[in-house]
Amino acid sequence: MAKRTKNPLNKRLPRELKGELGKYLVIFLFFVMSISLVSGFLVADNSLIASYHESFDKYNIEDGNFEFAESATDEALANIEKDGSVKVYPNFYKEEKTDDFESTFRVFAERKDIDKVCLLDGDMPEAEQDVAIDRLYAKNHELEIGDDFRVADTTLHITGIVALSDYSALFQNTSDMMFDNDKFGVGVMTDDGFDALRDNHIHYSYSWFYDDSPEDDAEAKDMAEDLMPILGQNGVLTNFLPEYLNQAIIFTGDDMGGDKSMIMAFLYIVVVILAFVFSITISNNITKEANVIGTLRASGYSRGEMVRHYIIMPMLVLLVAAIVGNILGYTLLEQVFADQYLGSYSLPTYEVLLNPEAFLLTTVIPLVLLFLINFVMLTLKMRISPLKFIRRDLTKRKKKKAFRLNTRIPIMRRFQLRVIFQNLPNHIMIFFGIFFANFRKH
Numbered sequence: 001m002a003k004r005t006k007n008p009l010n011k012r013l014p015r016e017l018k019g020e021l022g023k024y025l026v027i028f029l030f031f032v033m034s035i036s037l038v039s040g041f042l043v044a045d046n047s048l049i050a051s052y053h054e055s056f057d058k059y060n061i062e063d064g065n066f067e068f069a070e071s072a073t074d075e076a077l078a079n080i081e082k083d084g085s086v087k088v089y090p091n092f093y094k095e096e097k098t099d100d101f102e103s104t105f106r107v108f109a110e111r112k113d114i115d116k117v118c119l120l121d122g123d124m125p126e127a128e129q130d131v132a133i134d135r136l137y138a139k140n141h142e143l144e145i146g147d148d149f150r151v152a153d154t155t156l157h158i159t160g161i162v163a164l165s166d167y168s169a170l171f172q173n174t175s176d177m178m179f180d181n182d183k184f185g186v187g188v189m190t191d192d193g194f195d196a197l198r199d200n201h202i203h204y205s206y207s208w209f210y211d212d213s214p215e216d217d218a219e220a221k222d223m224a225e226d227l228m229p230i231l232g233q234n235g236v237l238t239n240f241l242p243e244y245l246n247q248a249i250i251f252t253g254d255d256m257g258g259d260k261s262m263i264m265a266f267l268y269i270v271v272v273i274l275a276f277v278f279s280i281t282i283s284n285n286i287t288k289e290a291n292v293i294g295t296l297r298a299s300g301y302s303r304g305e306m307v308r309h310y311i312i313m314p315m316l317v318l319l320v321a322a323i324v325g326n327i328l329g330y331t332l333l334e335q336v337f338a339d340q341y342l343g344s345y346s347l348p349t350y351e352v353l354l355n356p357e358a359f360l361l362t363t364v365i366p367l368v369l370l371f372l373i374n375f376v377m378l379t380l381k382m383r384i385s386p387l388k389f390i391r392r393d394l395t396k397r398k399k400k401k402a403f404r405l406n407t408r409i410p411i412m413r414r415f416q417l418r419v420i421f422q423n424l425p426n427h428i429m430i431f432f433g434i435f436f437a438n439f440r441k442h
Contacts, residue, residue: 013313016285023281024313027274028321035325035362038267040333042260042358047334048341049256051350052168059116059165059348061249062207063214064224065091066231067239071204076234084227086208089114094194095201099150101141104172106186107131107151108164109194114207115166117188118348121145122160128193132160134346136170137185152198162188163346166207168252170346174241179251181346205239217244252345264361271366275373278314282374286310286381287394294389303382311374318370322363329358 017024055061063086072080077088091114095106111117117124120135122145133143138161143149147158170181189197208227214220224242231237243249286293293306334352341347384394409417 016313020281020285024317027277028317030270030274031318031321031366032325032328034267034270035322035366036328036333038263039326039329039358039362041263041329041337042361043330043334043352043355044337044341045256045260046355046358047350047353048338048347049253050353051348052253052256055118055165055168055348059118060114060209061165062089062091062114062243063210063220064227064240064242064246065205065207066237066241067203067205069204069236069238072206072235077206079234080208080230084208084230085211086227087211088206088208091115091205091207092194093203093205094197094199095203096152096197099153101149103137103141103183103185105151106172106184107194107197108186108188109191111188114209115164118163118165120161120163120349122158124162125159125188125190125193127157128190128196129155129157130159130193131156131187131189132162133158133187134167134170134181134185135161135163136181136343136346137187140182141185152200154197156187156189163348164188165348166246167248168345168347169248171248171251174245174247176247179247181344220244252347255345256341267362267366268369271369272373275314275370278317278370279374279377282310282314282378283381287392290389290392290394294386294391297386297389303379306382307375307378310378311371314370314374315367318367319363322366326359326362329362 071092080086080088091108091111093106093108095104097103098105117132119132122132125132138144138158141149143158145158145161148155149158150156164186167186169179170184170186171179172184210223214223220242221244224240224244228237228240231240297303297306330352338350381394388394
């Protein structure tokens with residue numbers, strides 16, 4: 001037999017697309033919507049998490065902090081550094097109620113060596129009454145650069161909007177169940193400005209770095225337990241908080257990393273459901289074209305050629321949808337998801353990073369899932385003999401007899417039960433669909 005250069009069924013693809021345009025368009029839009037949402041989330045999540053992790057080195061985030069009842073002497077700090085194998089930095093703060101609105105404001109002096117500040121807009125404080133405040137705190141109280149607000153009978157002038165590297169989540173106390181960036185805010189002043197504020201609620205807080213950083217939380221826990229008694233020997237310890245327990249530092253990273261599994265489950269559930277919709281569509285097309293398929297099979301066309309033909313359209317639809325979805329994800333929806341995180345967390349500046357994992361998760365894996373589901377369906381379908389295709393007898397098994405019910409049951413009730421039993425697989429599918437939809441909401 002001469003080698004075939006073209007498959008006659010390929011000519012039917014444009015007609016099939018035109019005839020089923022509405023159905024394919026709806027599926028295409030569902031794919032685009034799902035992939036763009038997931039792609040935008042993954043790009044934003046990856047970029048923000050990368051910036052979050054880089055901030056530990058970039059801004060010298062502490063390994064922990066402790067607080068004494070009084071300011072420690074130079075001798076006490078030298079003993080702590082020697083015995084505890086740490087480097088200690090004063091990181092005092094004052095905490096006062098605001099006069100103009102209901103909140104607690106925690107202000108720090110200049111930070112040059114540890115827990116550095118990321119300037120987002122404006123300028124760092126220069127004069128005694130200048131202050132730079134957290135971005136979310138400013139947003140929630142409608143404060144802008146150039147505005148004034150009063151704290152402890154002192155007027156502060158806002159010169160900059162910042163993110164404090166050790167307050168990505170605004171927890172006032174690590175024991176709080178949840179942070180509150182409305183009732184609690186942080187900021188920085190010059191050393192002179194900080195000293196000028198009243199000392200009614202000053203906290204003698206110190207931050208430390210280990211000489212040799214711990215490799216994980218387990219080692220950090222052991223090192224913190226060794227450090228704590230050394231601190232107690234050199235002052236009256238009122239607070240002790242290692243970095244791995246500091247919710248203001250770690251909560252953001254834990255939360256952003258935990259959302260990924262949920263949104264990936266959403267994508268793959270959608271892909272599997274739409275793959276089965278494609279299977280039904282393809283099965284209907286095979287039924288309509290049974291005579292043609294039987295003739296081609298009888299003429300020497302293999303099952304593989306038939307399978308390849310009918311799997312082209314679903315794969316093309318998903319491939320184009322994945323391309324469009326990823327473009328939308330990187331351009332429009334990335335900022336939408338980033339804004340969702342930035343609306344809750346005080347993160348430093350970040351750059352949008354190319355994310356190969358997003359392409360793998362939103363394009364390669366869905367294509368593989370779609371291919372496998374439809375390949376299995378088509379392979380089973382094409383096992384029917386060419387003669388049966390020509391006769392349009394596409395059933396491989398004899399029709400089962402109706403489910404026998406007790407004749408004592410009223411006829412209408414028996415009819416209703418038979419309808420339920422005959423459609424039991426559909427009812428089960430609907431049940432699981434509703435279950436997963438509600439599970440995802442929680």
